[in-house]
Amino acid sequence: MTTTKPAALPANPRFSSGPCAKPPTWSLEALSDAPVGRSHRAAIGKKKLKEAIDLTREVLGVPADYRIGIVPASDTGAVEMALWSLLGARPVEMLAWESFGEGWVTDVVKQLKLDAEIKKAPYGQIVDFATVDFDKDVVFTWNGTTSGVRLPSGDAIPADRAGLTICDATSAAFAQDLAWDKLDVVTFSWQKVLGGEGGHGVLILSPRAVERLESYTPAWPLPKIFRLTSKGKLIEGIFVGETINTPSMLCVEDYIFALNWAKSVGGFTGLQARADANSQAIFDFCATRDWIDNLAEDAATRSNTSVCLKFTNPAIKDGAAFAKGVAKRLEAEGAALDAASYRDAPAGLRVWCGATVETADVAAMLPWLEWAYQAELAAQA
Numbered sequence: 001m002t003t004t005k006p007a008a009l010p011a012n013p014r015f016s017s018g019p020c021a022k023p024p025t026w027s028l029e030a031l032s033d034a035p036v037g038r039s040h041r042a043a044i045g046k047k048k049l050k051e052a053i054d055l056t057r058e059v060l061g062v063p064a065d066y067r068i069g070i071v072p073a074s075d076t077g078a079v080e081m082a083l084w085s086l087l088g089a090r091p092v093e094m095l096a097w098e099s100f101g102e103g104w105v106t107d108v109v110k111q112l113k114l115d116a117e118i119k120k121a122p123y124g125q126i127v128d129f130a131t132v133d134f135d136k137d138v139v140f141t142w143n144g145t146t147s148g149v150r151l152p153s154g155d156a157i158p159a160d161r162a163g164l165t166i167c168d169a170t171s172a173a174f175a176q177d178l179a180w181d182k183l184d185v186v187t188f189s190w191q192k193v194l195g196g197e198g199g200h201g202v203l204i205l206s207p208r209a210v211e212r213l214e215s216y217t218p219a220w221p222l223p224k225i226f227r228l229t230s231k232g233k234l235i236e237g238i239f240v241g242e243t244i245n246t247p248s249m250l251c252v253e254d255y256i257f258a259l260n261w262a263k264s265v266g267g268f269t270g271l272q273a274r275a276d277a278n279s280q281a282i283f284d285f286c287a288t289r290d291w292i293d294n295l296a297e298d299a300a301t302r303s304n305t306s307v308c309l310k311f312t313n314p315a316i317k318d319g320a321a322f323a324k325g326v327a328k329r330l331e332a333e334g335a336a337l338d339a340a341s342y343r344d345a346p347a348g349l350r351v352w353c354g355a356t357v358e359t360a361d362v363a364a365m366l367p368w369l370e371w372a373y374q375a376e377l378a379a380q381a
């Protein structure tokens, strides 16, 4: 039983799942080269936006024939742009295993009113991809941020599918191996694994997705910020930095800084190794305690970014109040900020382990978690 407070705090207690911790070398100085007060359509603005796109391709290893665009409204904007622009041409399957995936189901069924087949798994589990018909268009979230359950690989997705795969990868990109040849649309925002800012989305399109855009016009109206084509042709400018509307050049500069930091730690492989080491520290902690466990039931599906934890001691009386109490103690001590589970998820904790988090900070936080758990248990009694 640990009842005394640990001696040392994490140097950086930011464990939020979005916006996530900034890169360890970040300071406001990192933005000093931003072309503020200049037009994003001036040569300097376009150069910065193109640089952000080129670095994204380099760090993520995006195939040369895939388009990368910076779009409005963060990851949600990128996903909804894809749903509204591409769906309706053929039957649709919607896969969900936590709240964000469920949000896309609502979009497609209630707003677009498509008669989609819906496959859902409860928190902690994942949809069985062997049951999915990839001749339909399939929409899913690679890493369920609110359940900490991820797709282990793209192996179950056939390379010769007839449908498109539309993947919300916002909490997976830069930390998990996205199977590019199995994905036709990939979206993310800058605020997750790279610790960038919210507000801007990235939309990546395979040649097959572009072919769909150029051969199919949805039955419903598209607002200007969703429009990817003009007169039946892809607006190529979007994919070289001619954004649909005005981006924040401060945020673009911040993203470029994060991408260069990513390169300095070994690019994608280095980022993934950092997330793996962070999450492993938590997995090891749970493995040696009988009161806490990963929400993800199958170890192969455990997220290395949004690690979701549940308290398993049957002596806990009110699970939701208990988990909130632990998170509150961690926050009050400055040991872990924003570590409560998502509002729609089962009671517990969610500790961000993405690449910008330092493993030493995870290691320094864990004794505090033990202390907060014991303190809450004592308070309950």
Ligand SMILES: Cc1ncc(COP(=O)(O)O)c(C=O)c1O
Pocket (backbone or CB within 6 Å): 017, 018, 073, 074, 075, 076, 077, 100, 101, 141, 143, 144, 145, 146, 168, 170, 171, 189, 191, 198, 199
């Ligand atoms: C899986 C997933 N999809 C979508 C979103 C929404 O992202 P944004 O707020 O960047 O639009 C989040 C945010 O946490 C997320 O985790």
